[in-house]
Amino acid sequence: MITLTSDFGSPYPAAMKGVIRHHTDAEMVDIAHDLPRGDPRAAAFWLRFVLPEFPPAVHCAVIDPGVGTDRDALVVRAGSHVLVAPDNGLAMPPARALAGESAEGEEGGNRAADERDVEAFVVDAxxxxxxxxxxxxxxxxxxxxIRAALDGGPAASTPEEVSEALAAMDDLSPAPDPVDLVLPDPSVERDEDGDPVAVEGEVLAIDRFGNVVTNVPGELIRGRDWVRINEELTPVAETFGAVDPGERLVTVGSHGYVECDVNDGRGDGAFDLRPGDSVRIVADNVSL
Amino acid sequence: MITLTSDFGSPYPAAMKGVIRHHTDAEMVDIAHDLPRGDPRAAAFWLRFVLPEFPPAVHCAVIDPGVGTDRDALVVRAGSHVLVAPDNGLAMPPARALAGESAEGEEGGNRAADERDVEAFVVDAxxxxxxxxxxxxxxxxxxxxIRAALDGGPAASTPEEVSEALAAMDDLSPAPDPVDLVLPDPSVERDEDGDPVAVEGEVLAIDRFGNVVTNVPGELIRGRDWVRINEELTPVAETFGAVDPGERLVTVGSHGYVECDVNDGRGDGAFDLRPGDSVRIVADNVSL
Amino acid sequence: MITLTSDFGSPYPAAMKGVIRHHTDAEMVDIAHDLPRGDPRAAAFWLRFVLPEFPPAVHCAVIDPGVGTDRDALVVRAGSHVLVAPDNGLAMPPARALAGESAEGEEGGNRAADERDVEAFVVDAxxxxxxxxxxxxxxxxxxxxIRAALDGGPAASTPEEVSEALAAMDDLSPAPDPVDLVLPDPSVERDEDGDPVAVEGEVLAIDRFGNVVTNVPGELIRGRDWVRINEELTPVAETFGAVDPGERLVTVGSHGYVECDVNDGRGDGAFDLRPGDSVRIVADNVSL
Structure with a gap:
């Protein structure tokens, strides 16, 4: 299987599929082609969320603000998975998630194990x-x-077999210093009893509805009624319909993170938040 | 074949595809992932329109405003087709259409036959x-x-074989009282000669262009030049271009129903219509 | 393989896929379903760009402002490729590109060779x-x-085999006079040394972001810093980010043609350009 991810809209991804069919008849699955334009960080966030659901595959992800410059084209192996992407860091967060899964047989394996099972190559294009x-x-x-070089594809290959196949390809050479990108973790402030009182997080992505996706895990707000988002009192709700149209709410998205949203409106405008902005979440009248 | 329908946008459906590939290599076909958010009725309308075009398949449809509540997950067999959906009624209108087709070999088979060939199960998730x-x-x-439990899939199985396979699955049990949802039929008023003079219909769905899809069959307006839509005189046209940009028109959509549209604009705003609103259509100066 | 292109949005293309599966299990690949509504010329442009990337296939392209009129349904063979489309000209520019490729083994083969290898049929529907x-x-x-009539599909068939298979189909007959559509070439004005000083081009398409795609080849502006677009001085940039949000720029799109764009905005509004409008590009203070 080859998965395809981009910020191209249509019909550009179809041209990629035509090219692929000259080399292999492997299944092609679209992840998304409407990711935020030119934003490797948002792509890294979404791919870290989605790719671990797949059996080992070749994942081609092109969010590439540096196209036309001399940035490298990268191949990153993570367990039996292979990512093909520009060298702007976007492949690294999903690669660590995929390698952790391979190493541990479950999500969230320890970081040291992950990193031993990630290797990067530069493509001579x-x-x-x-x-x-x-x-x-x-x-x-x-x-x-790469898919054509693997009989049966990544899903039928051990990490070692994938590694050897990549090492044997003429147009790949080890990447000495691939760009890394680390999705930030939120910092949690705790009271003297060790209970959380506030979270300092960051906006990871804005989705196409204007929903603001933060890096704050949903469990930190579940069960609460109100929180302050950058000082503004906001209801916590499980569904958009819990507030009137045009009203703001905080909820937990399907990705498991806190979102700042507006029912029938755009959260990015209402909360004045953009990718990379910091978000301080404080429980109102109760310790968070 | 497994078809996939949702209101998720991207990239969430890709995560579903990854999960499916751990169980089966059956073909996956997207129906739509941009259906109106949280609107099981609109989904029921569109699936009733699209699914009968398919050979028997497993249809996974997730429009689920009740996610997180204790609503059941449902499996509905209709002939050799299988629908998998939340228990909010959305599966029922397409199931009746699919069962009618199986029973009669054509669309719109009699209702009694349909209902004998629809059975519902609850998923123990x-x-x-x-x-x-x-x-x-x-x-x-x-x-x-479910797809993996059927050798060759629904298209190679009789309704009886599909029924037996579902009954044999450990995590399925008969659904005692699944939620039903009936898409309303319009009421037609006739003059003393039996000719139609007015139709009282309802808005079934708003599409992404703002076109207002009603439950009034297109043949009731075809051949007319003008009708009154909730009293407002509106031209009947076969194409948007028949009126100036910004002007309202009434047309018959590809789904065969009357639509209230605006050329280069949004019909829902111009006609002030939302899903569930009633629409009265009266011919102007001629009996409808 | 069958590729699918339309201006239908969703979920209509899924109904087409259901119908196809009653006849053949050939792979189906979406080109785009959000092409500009009712604009065969934009479709011709995009298909001429995308389809030559594919191995021979059946390409079904439905941009059909004449639906409901008596326009014919057309089948156009171009080398081993087959296009199925309404008879409004949209199939002709991609057909010539595909036939040129077949004849010459590369893009842009000579026109005479192309035309000998394009033949059109009318479908008796x-x-x-x-x-x-x-x-x-x-x-x-x-x-x-058509796909089912070709063992192994177009990719496994010579142009002659495809031609014979089409000629043998009961519901196809030679098209006496198919509608043609020629995408205009820009005219280049040169100084006495033969260097280009200005280009008179035309808008071919507006994409969904409002970017204005012209028929002016990108190499005519590459390396320049400023040009005048219909007299307005505009910077030439490789990326949107090279200008401030809301500012206009001229760039070369992935399709290789000059685009008139706005960073974080819509080029069609800012430049006041619509499909078919002419665009005059003149280098500022340097010969173009």
Missing amino acids: GEPASETFHGRDVFAPAAAR | GEPASETFHGRDVFAPAAAR | GEPASETFHGRDVFAPAAAR
């Missing part, structure tokens, strides 16, 4: 046919040739 | 991994395991 | 089940039956 569409000219063909 | 993403944690795995 | 949804009732079944 020669002279791409275009300066602007490396999804078609560099990343899709690389993903397709 | 145990403790789902999340409170918010049952598409991934409950519905996708149930659909995948 | 009988009485379609609907007046409004010929994607489901005419084009999808035609594409599926």
